[in-house]
Amino acid sequence: MTLQGNAVCLGADIDTDVIIAGRYLRTKDRRIWADHVFEDLDPALAARMKGAVIIAGPNFGCGSSREQAPVALKEAGVVGVIAPSFARIFFRNAINVGLPLMECAEVRCRDAAPVSFSPEGGWVEVGGVRHTATPLSARMLDILRHGGLVEYWRRQQ
């Protein structure tokens, strides 16, 4: 799979409270999470998520185990997240809810530049410049292709 979108640049150590604040968690309404994504970082960001590829600094998604974080991003229309490293629970959760993500040490973000990336090919292209990234494992790709662990698991039975 090759995925495409427009870059939204974010910094390092973006925690899950910043992605979706605790005060919005007591609901099952995914739209609410999508509407308030990154609110405490910059309230204008939520509107830019449709078709976005987030390119962030190291340790994206640190903090709590809340799965609402990757769900909120996906629901808001984020195509994928690229960062040098992710917090491990966020990484697992993203795959499990069908949000593509990749580790790429060298990528430089240019806000709004076109981005494409290949989770199996192991590369990320920003504004026409290609960088090597860590490809996802066969199992992770399989889960992503099913749109997440629930569907994957149902097919396994």
Next chain:
Amino acid sequence: MSTLSERILGAPAGSFVDRAVNRAFVHDGTGVLTLEAWRRMERERLACPERLSMLFDHITPANNSTTAALQAELRTFAAEQGLHFSDIGGGICHQLMSEGIVCPGEVVVGADSHSCTLGAFGAFATGVGATDMAAIWASGSTWFRVPETIAIHLEGQLRGAAEAKDIALDYVRRLGMDGGTYQALEFLGEGAGSLSMENRLTITNMAVETGAKTGLFYADAVTAYYLGEYGIRTLPQAVGEGRYARELTLDLDDLVPIIAAPHRVDKGAPVTEFEGVEIDQVFVGTCTNGRYEDLARFAGIVAGKKVAVRTIVVPASRSVLLKAAETGVLSTLIEAGCTVGPPGCGPCLGAHMGVLGEGEVGLSTANRNFRNRMGVGAEYYLCSPSTAAASALRGAIASPEGLA
């Protein structure tokens, strides 16, 4: 020899393994999403209800009718499926798991990031998200990547007013918020052996603040004695020379009380550097420092005096509260002017019971001081129970040196 994680998971670092879990738990927050994912998986019965727990702690008692309805649904599910259930007022999931449930050598998974706390027993304990947990409900097992390990050698002994929380804030400060990502932390050395089980739980609790998958202490005589009180017999785990990705030594003899400044857990520095910073509220509790030892230490300092700012104390579990009531710690706290909340997470996650307002400054014994976590527009400092006590008496950040 192997690291403790390698031994428990039975494979060298870097391998992917599927493992049955000995214990898996959710709380009222993550339980909601787990149940939703589980329903979408279209299963009828849990694979192993006897190994599963559901513990209400995050928003307890419920703060409004939406929360109450979500909790009612979980409660009904737990009764139908027959899993181990603890209702409001029972206590924080990690604390309850540490009260005679988790044993050395087990594989433990919680739908909460601080599940690494249980590594204090020499178990492999880590956090997962809701969908991973639903798959565990359905199958009783999950996959892991066996982590590399960072060895943290604790040399010497705690002295003066320094305590376990200061060890935690110190290693987080040294490793940084992503210094342990994907890895396990192992606490070794004579200093590790000298720490009580409660102290160890405080220390492993914060492993995830470095990004680590878990933090582990080797089970020893201290572990055996603690679990023995619950009628559980355990054997010590032999400490071997594992291959470590990195080694760090902390000299406990020189450790002083530490504070993590807003809004990063790794922004730690000696309390003395913040002396006099005015605060609006002190909060003592959470899965980091809501245990009996913590309450007792706090009470020892405020005994016979009055706190100068509003102070909220939330015991980590019902048995902690009960013990505090029996020993007089509870009345000391009340007489000193503290507000005591029901066992649970209290205001820790910013949902209710003591969240701060815009521009307010809080001092807390919790593990996270992320921006807006415990109230929008507020600032939080993290510290030990002793530092919290000294500061509560003064109404400003104060060193506990000489008081503890």
